[in-house]
Each structure stands twice: as C-alpha cells, then as structure tokens.
Amino acid sequence: MTATIKDVAKKAGVGLGTVSRVLNNHPSVSEETKKKVLDAIKELEYNPNAIARSLKIKTTNSIGVMIPDISSGFYPEIVRGIEDVANKYKYNIMLLNTDLKREKEKQALIMLKEKKADGILFISNTIDYKLKKEFQSINIPIVLIATKDDNDEFYSVTIDNENAAFQAANYLIELGHKNIAMLAGKKEDPNAGVPRINGYKKALIENNINVDEGNIFYGDYKFKSGYENMLKILKLKKKPTAIFAASDTMAVGAASCAMQMGYRIPDDFSIIGFDGIELSEYFYPPLTTIKQPRYEMGAKGMEKLLKIIRGDTVEKSTELEFQLIKRSSCKFRGD
Amino acid sequence: MTATIKDVAKKAGVGLGTVSRVLNNHPSVSEETKKKVLDAIKELEYNPNAIARSLKIKTTNSIGVMIPDISSGFYPEIVRGIEDVANKYKYNIMLLNTDLKREKEKQALIMLKEKKADGILFISNTIDYKLKKEFQSINIPIVLIATKDDNDEFYSVTIDNENAAFQAANYLIELGHKNIAMLAGKKEDPNAGVPRINGYKKALIENNINVDEGNIFYGDYKFKSGYENMLKILKLKKKPTAIFAASDTMAVGAASCAMQMGYRIPDDFSIIGFDGIELSEYFYPPLTTIKQPRYEMGAKGMEKLLKIIRGDTVEKSTELEFQLIKRSSCKFRGD
C-alpha cells in the first residue's frame, strides 16, 4: 500500500493540514515541524496523489492535443514545441489523433471533458461549423494551431498562408520563370488550400503573367498526388519551367517523378515546396521551400493557452513569420 | 456549475447509487428507473468526472509514453500505433520527450507516478542501470519498445537487429559487392549499435570477405554524420562499392554527399539503409532498406501492456518481423 498524507501526518506526529501545508510550501509552518514532516515523507517514500489533488482543486495540469495524424511529417515538430513548454510549466499533454474525422474529434472532445483537461490545442487544417459548436459548448480553453475559424472566434496561431505562397511564386518569377505550374492543395481547404492558391495567383497577376487554370493541379498534399500530377504536367504541350507545390511532400513527389522520367532538377524544372519539413532538407537536390516555424507554432500555441488558463488577456490570433529557404532545387532561367 | 451525479439523482428522484449503476451498465436496475435516470442525464447535460472516478477505482485509463524525441523521424509512427490501440480500448496516452537524458526520464517517471498512469511504454535505444532501478522501484507496468534490457527483466517488443543487419549486408553481397563499408551507429549503443555491426561482420565473414575495421564509420544515426562519413569514404584509396547504413537518415546523408560530389547512386555506390522511414521511400533514388514495423511495434507494445495491466500472462519479449525492401539505390555489380 502506498503511503498517504495521513500516514505521513501520523508518523510525523502532526495534523494532516500541516502536511499539506509543507507539501505546498505554505508559509506559517515552523521550521521545526517542517523538518519532521519532510523526514516522515522521506522515510515513507511518500508520493503525492495528483488525482486526489485534482479532484479537490479542479485543475489537472493536463492539456489535450488534437492532431490529424502524428505520423504525418508536418506535425511532430509542432507537438515537440508544445511538449517542451508544457513540460517547462509542469503540464502534461495527452495526444489524440483525429484523422480529420468528425467522429474521432467528437470522441476526443468527450474524453478531454471527462478527464478534465485544463486546455486544448487543436491542430488541423480545417474546422467546420459543427466542430465549432462543440468547441463552444465545451467549457475548456482552446487554441487553434495552423488553422483558424472564419470569424476569428477562437484563439489561434498561424502563418500568413497567402503571403507565403505569394513569396514562393514571386521568387520563381524573380528567377526568370514565366510558366509556373502549381501543385495545389484542396479547394475546400480554407486554410492551406485556398490562400496558397490565391497567393500564387496574386504573384502572377502582379507580374503580368496570365493565370492559366489548367496550370493548377489539385492534390492532397501527399507524395503520390505530387507524383501523379507531375505525370500530367509532363504531358502538357507547353510545359512549365517551374513548379510551386503547396507541400514539400508533393514537391518531392513531383521531383521524383520528373527525375525518374529522365528530367533534371533544377535544370529542367525549378521546384519550390511548402512547409520546410525535414524531407525538404534531406532530399536531393535539397528543396527550396517556405518554412513554417512549426516548433514555434507549437510552443507559442501552448504559451498562449497557458496564459488564457491563468486568466491573462492575450491577442486573439497571432501570426508567426515564415521563411523562404533557398536551396538548390530552383535555378535562374535566362530566356 | 456542471452537474454531478447527485444532481442527476435528485432530478430523477432516485438514489445516487442507482445513478452510478446505470452509468456503469450494472444489471439489477429496472428499465423504468433506468429511463428516468437517462432522461435526467440528458436534461442536465451531465458529464461524468473521470478524476473522481479514478480516485475511487484507482485506475486512470492513461498510459505514459516516454520517447526520445517525437520530432525525430523514427518515432511518430510508433506512437501512432500506440495511440490507435490505446484509443480502441478507451485509454489515453501522455507523451513525454526524454531526449535520452536521465534527468528528463526521471522527471517523467515522477510525473507518471503522481498522475497514476496505469502503464508505461518506454521507447528508446538504451536503458542503463540506474534507469532500470527506477523502473523497478516504481509500481507501474512497463513495456519497452525498440529496446530491451540486458537480462530480459522487462517486457519488450523489438526486432532482431543483428539478423536484420546480416540480411542487409548479405543482400549487398548477393549483388556482387565485396568491398562494403558500414555507416554504423554508436559503439556504446547495445541495441541499435552493436548488434547491427555484428550482423554486418557476420555476413562478411560467412562469405569469406575480410572485415576491415577501417571500413566501419561510427555516427549518431543522423543526416550529418552520414554526410560527413561519406566524405571520409570518398577519400579512401580503396573505395567501397556498397554502403550499409545503420539508419535511413545516415544513408540519405551519404547518398546526398556522394551525389553532390558528382557520383551516381546506385551506379557508383549501392546504398542500403535501415529503419524504413518515409524518407527512404521519398528519397530519389528510393532507398533500399530494412523496414522496421514501427506501427506494429507501437500497437503490439500497447496491446502487451494492456494485457499485463489486466493481469493476463504474456511472453516477456516479443520479436517482430523486419522486412528487406528492395528499391533502386542498390544495383548488381558484375566484376
């Protein structure tokens, strides 16, 4: 049987209120009794019971982290950022994979509610109406990471996706490219899909380049869709000289396809990705990309959540800086 | 104020024992009262308090997952496997990054003890004497994943590293290679280090190839160490024709280095990796590798832990099947 506060009190010959006080560093306990208690604790190998504590003080020091899929390249580093600051403040994280399924999201929410999580970090690329309702009905602080809701009703940490895409496309243009294809995300994705397409278009327009809808290929951010869309691109009569992909994984899929077909990167196609995951760095040729500050997104999101829990006032939505990382998958194209 | 069981009891006009019974699907409660209670629950939007429940029944349905670094390519899929089966059985996982630091491991253990985790999954590549002691003193079931202790005192889920390395080197030999370098892990790593080196040596010896210690390059499994060791290999007077790396990341580092220096893969060097992470698949040329069943390791580990918690008897150590995945980074070498 593991020792409780009561055992400690008995052993130390004090009341149990006193033990609790030394445990929590309350003042108004004499050095003498404090020592007695501490000795008893050591002797009994007493270990506090956080469950009992939580029941009483209605706070668990646990944070729920809802994520589409931890095994998908983009997310682990966000989680690392979260856990580091959580750990720093003595919080724990409970990880829940949602696979972007409503049912799993719902289950996760119920679980977090029952287990009395002090807060929730929701990482995703979409958040629909029903989910929004559920978030609002639940009585736990929530911060969105890498996504936001349409009306800015929730706290969020994101980057400016449109601007980032703009910079990416613009960079290609600066390098002299005029025929630039886009490997886009999903049209229905208001977060990583639409804004990146808009940024791309905007860059073209501002540089007086015609936007050709036939140059935009929609995919699901994954390798295969990059690979397969590249196949289509290679069949185009007017092949682009550069490609902007809405994810590194698609970019790499496209590059692999091209190389396999005998083309060279960057000589035949300049390719720029998006996200800045490890793969972009380790791929050969190393991929030029827009790096999202994933670690910071996690860390910042967690810090924000902690502040909300404490009752501090914080800005509703914060936008972090992205970064254009120039590597060798892109090349100047003289005409 | 959120409703409690007491409120439900009052509203339904029954005793609180009864409410508890319908909540837990105990038999011996009439359909009639059951309905009354259910109605009251709905009306009050009652939500059970898992904390209070845990305090009473001394079980939390939470599992601690200790991992070196979730942002490091090898681990996320293990965690996914874990979470999937945890979720299936209504368990939650608490994720703790240890960075292989004793102090962080210790802190994590304390936390899990206080929060009364029902079990612990420890993922790592080493486990030293002190940690072992701590594991033993803590009173929580533990399963090791991707590692084991020297005396098999703990439950574990692993692969046969030596045999896997043997197969890898052997495959290279089958392809006609005779001068095979190894990008090894750490000599002090009894798990992913030593056995893989032994397997490599064994394959050479069985095929009457001289083991040249100068052909073994020690690293830390990371890209950079693969890259830098490749630099050394390229300076060798008798360059190997094939390379076996103890991790995919090192393999890719080496391949990148070689390609950057103007060599071709697999024409100039056949390269085989180890782990079977996504990177090996997405790299170009796709990397031949030994695939560790990471998802299954996590899933199996969690299942095992659950059985132990339930009191079932399970085998101490289970070895999962690895897989040699042949891709285009290796090539037959006629003499």
Added chain:
DNA sequence: ATAACTTAAGGAAACGTTTCCAAGGAGTGG
C-alpha cells in the same frame, strides 16, 4: 496582570465518484 493580537497547528468538510450493506417489496413454493 490583563486584554488584544498574532502565529502555528489540528481536524472536519468537501471534491464526485463507486461499492457495500441493509432493507423493502414482490414473487414462489409448500
């Protein structure tokens, strides 16, 4: 020396469950 404070300490109550025990009522067999 007494009154008025201050400080340290003890312990009951409460947090929201589950479980066990006792008891009422209904059904069954003789």
Added chain:
DNA sequence: CCACTCCTTGGAAACGTTTCCTTAAGTTAT
C-alpha cells in the same frame, strides 16, 4: 397464508487531497 428468496433501491463510507474554521500558545501593549 407464511416463510423464504430474489431483485431493486437508497445511502453511508471511502478514495487522498486542500481549505477553512478553531483553538492553543505566545507576544505585545497598557
């Protein structure tokens, strides 16, 4: 119709803390 059993139900106790209210003892001022 009585004794017995079985089923359903109510409620107290317990899980291990924290917190608040008391009280005892010590200190200071008058």
